[in-house]
Amino acid sequence: MTEYRRxxxxxxxxxxxxxxxxxxxxxxxxxxxxxxxxxxxxxxxVERISSQSExxxxxxxxxxxxxxxxxxxxFRREPRDKSNHIGYIWGMFVAPxxxxxxxxxxxxxxxxxxxxxxxxxxxLHLWVxxxxxxxxxxxxxxxxxxxxTEHRAMRIGKSYIDLHQMVLYL
Numbered sequence: 001m002t003e004y005r006r007x008x009x010x011x012x013x014x015x016x017x018x019x020x021x022x023x024x025x026x027x028x029x030x031x032x033x034x035x036x037x038x039x040x041x042x043x044x045x046v047e048r049i050s051s052q053s054e055x056x057x058x059x060x061x062x063x064x065x066x067x068x069x070x071x072x073x074x075f076r077r078e079p080r081d082k083s084n085h086i087g088y089i090w091g092m093f094v095a096p097x098x099x100x101x102x103x104x105x106x107x108x109x110x111x112x113x114x115x116x117x118x119x120x121x122x123x124l125h126l127w128v129x130x131x132x133x134x135x136x137x138x139x140x141x142x143x144x145x146x147x148x149t150e151h152r153a154m155r156i157g158k159s160y161i162d163l164h165q166m167v168l169y170l
Contacts, residue, residue, distance in 0.1 A: 004110045007060040012045040014069040022093035070098035089126040130162040144168045
């Protein structure tokens, strides 16, 4: 059985291990690099995954199977008056051995339910690489719609990656 919950300071090392694995397996799917992530201090790790109820609101949701972190994704909301009705999903990853069992869908469902409880959030935004058809399919199935494409948004070596921006109107 899979347990879903927000990560806390005690989960920092497990999050880092899974994040580095994600960046190694799917570098085209994330804005961070392995090298950047390896440079995080302990404080930066804890800050990155810690939940906050005050602005900027943010949290990281994890999926655990037998107490092992197998999936993560984050949420953040910025404090600016003109854009605080928008939430952002970032860093979604499910370990290969946990894929195909509904973990990603359940994580996303839980995140959407949590965000619906935050006063004033009207829409969720995310970016997904054009090289990730399974992820795009999941987001589309969950009600997200593509609203744009950022061409050459990332560069890995000599290759460029385009990103689709997707939105779920709550």
